[in-house]
Amino acid sequence: MNLIPELIERFTAIVGEKYALRDIQDIEPYLVEPRDKFGGKTSLVLRPAHVEEISAILRLATETGTAIIPQGGNTGLVGGQVPDESGNQIILSLSRLNAIRSIDTSGNLAIVEAGVVLQKLQGAAEQAGRLFPLSLGSEGSCQIGGNLSSNAGGTAVLAYGNTRELCLGVEVVLPTGEILNDLRTVKKDNTGYDLKDLFIGAEGTLGVITAAVMKLFPLPKGKGVAYAGLASPGDALKLLSLAQTHAGSSLTGFELMPRIGVEFSVAHTDGVRDPLQQPHNWYVLIDISSSRSAEDARETIEAILTEAFEAGLVEDATIAESTAQEKSFWHMREAMSEAQKPEGGSIKHDISIPVARIPDFIAEADASVLDLIPGARIVSFGHMGDGNLHYNISQPVGADKQAFLDRWVEVNKRVHDIVRAYKGSISAEHGIGQLKRKELFETKSPVALDLMRRIKKSFDPAGIMNPGKVI
């Protein structure tokens, strides 16, 4: 059942003809999501410019029982930002709310609208002599509102935290159209329930985040990025401990990569090459930020590697000699997910487990997956310092892609059962969306699910906010 013309007219009147997309060609880009797993339909995409227009949209949606699907940069990996097949859900694009309202270098804060592209905020902060540390593969197109709604993680969580920790306050339009202005700029405020953190990570199911106060940090005075080849995840764990001892809070990244991931990145990504001469089973990227000086960063990273060589933890290593080389080391890591595509189907997992258990987990999960699918190529890489792995599995060479992908749920269950046994999370940073909704119901305690349902019902009685996602 598509939206009836009268309803389309009423929503269109709020944003104006120009910003109410109804032509299928205009709508198409809003329906295609990065993994091509979730198609959907709609006959209307609304592109409001102001919080008041969003308020009017949600008020009308609640009045008429119309489902609203908020969408930022459309980079989400769990299908949280696309409508279902019914055709009667409206996409609400935040992309025109794209102003950086202010940057306050004395308070180290930026007030930004939801549609600001992450890279734009990073750049604006840097121009003001500050760091906005959130950094993701999709930073060129993802938006702050989506980052907040999914509590995005990325490569700098180790030192700076998730998006949740980078946010001081939010402005949210509730499903009823009411506007919650909680754009606080003070760090300490114990005046009642923590509403902000309910909206962060709720994936647009409780309201629409329209603006936020984000924390800025001093720009590091020096960076150091090293790339090391190792024998095993166990050695990587020891290296992590050593790096933490030497660098403390200066350790701003610690990424684990397997040989096969490096091979894929090198084979399928322009400009990526293996910085080490010999192949190694595993690799670690170490990122250091010094608040003191470039020499200090260099000394720290050299001290880590020297001790690691002496302890036999590292087989070979190289330190980036320029900013360009630092970027290329990171590019290798960031290209790894995309580089799986030319290798056929890939079954993904975004899991976290206690850091100290990572070597055991990898051994156990690898054996279990290979038992299930002999020849599967396991590309388990990611934010080891946070206990967060992208435990991705590329199809066996020559296997039928669709037949492999048809086993997605079965493989997920196998891997997630091990994650659950390790008391880990089945969604460390990507969220639930549509992809993991069924599994959330199986994983989360009934008490927690019940509380989530109570919150959802009391915030969104008409059930219009991103239905079919999360809860």
Add this chain to the structure above:
Amino acid sequence: MNLIPELIERFTAIVGEKYALRDIQDIEPYLVEPRDKFGGKTSLVLRPAHVEEISAILRLATETGTAIIPQGGNTGLVGGQVPDESGNQIILSLSRLNAIRSIDTSGNLAIVEAGVVLQKLQGAAEQAGRLFPLSLGSEGSCQIGGNLSSNAGGTAVLAYGNTRELCLGVEVVLPTGEILNDLRTVKKDNTGYDLKDLFIGAEGTLGVITAAVMKLFPLPKGKGVAYAGLASPGDALKLLSLAQTHAGSSLTGFELMPRIGVEFSVAHTDGVRDPLQQPHNWYVLIDISSSRSAEDARETIEAILTEAFEAGLVEDATIAESTAQEKSFWHMREAMSEAQKPEGGSIKHDISIPVARIPDFIAEADASVLDLIPGARIVSFGHMGDGNLHYNISQPVGADKQAFLDRWVEVNKRVHDIVRAYKGSISAEHGIGQLKRKELFETKSPVALDLMRRIKKSFDPAGIMNPGKVI
């Protein structure tokens, strides 16, 4: 109306005779709160030992509509932990849930029960070679459950965050008696709404926190504590900026104190003396923690002071030469609130404002208060690095104490109006409790209050959890 005997019997049966206090002398200590502002009555204090007993208590309370007042170390400053005058509210003491269940040095985590005294956790962490950074004046008696329920701040927020930021997971008994086990030990987990942060800072109005996973940190390898005399809050602000530039995340404390506060502490606290020879209008305590070495901490603090002297920001300064001296510098600061008592009545404020506005705020608020009460002695001290001041006002010398205290609400309004104009918080770290409930209703937006009420109603339909507090 007191509790009927049959009800007392049923609650008593859950914890056993020995742990159901009914004798007025046994009950008395649970009714007296630190500021003597909120008296109350009860005929029953329950001291359960296990989460299951708490579950049974709350189930019975919901069934019978009996109000439950959770109490930790009874150190709260806003009357959140004491019953009202009706006599029909039961105090639920958490003090027997006092086990540190585990300390995990590889994961840097401690799993602790709600009744663990803060100082005990600090000590256990230190014995394991780790730091639990939360530190408050009342750390010898306050408990982790109360710290979480009030989202306690204290002196280490600048580097380590509030209690909220130190907590990874919680176990909570809901008003219905259901147990939410969310004792997660992974840092990244994006699986649904952030329930944990709803209970943290809810002051026991949504459920009873019974256990938590708290973060530990590496012990600093070196400390440096300096005490400086300055001319003005404006100079203190510049000194803060300078300290942040030099120390970065090693700046673990930056406290502002006025001359009168130092005089009170020296006059009324055993073992406290002014470390500087001449009097100064203002003082700052700087605390540095180095992850590298004692020398590094010393060098950092010397570099800060050297530059501060050169810039004319500091009139005199001294660096602690021993751990004992570090403690005595801190003791001066921590005794300041208590040292107001012998000076007569004190009207308190726990406010935060954007850090850069502190000098303006102090000037404006001082003028306004002195206009209202000539001769009032303003003792505005606190966590300047967090924008959080305890803007306390001691009565004029020789004034009538009660007549002065009777102006509490009037003075609060005067000060808080200025706080609101500066977009600050009227409760930075102590919470709302009973003390600021009315003002919360006047300060918070109707939309936020409505959301809080919806949450309260959906979590606690019978209204048994700490009624009359917060919302």
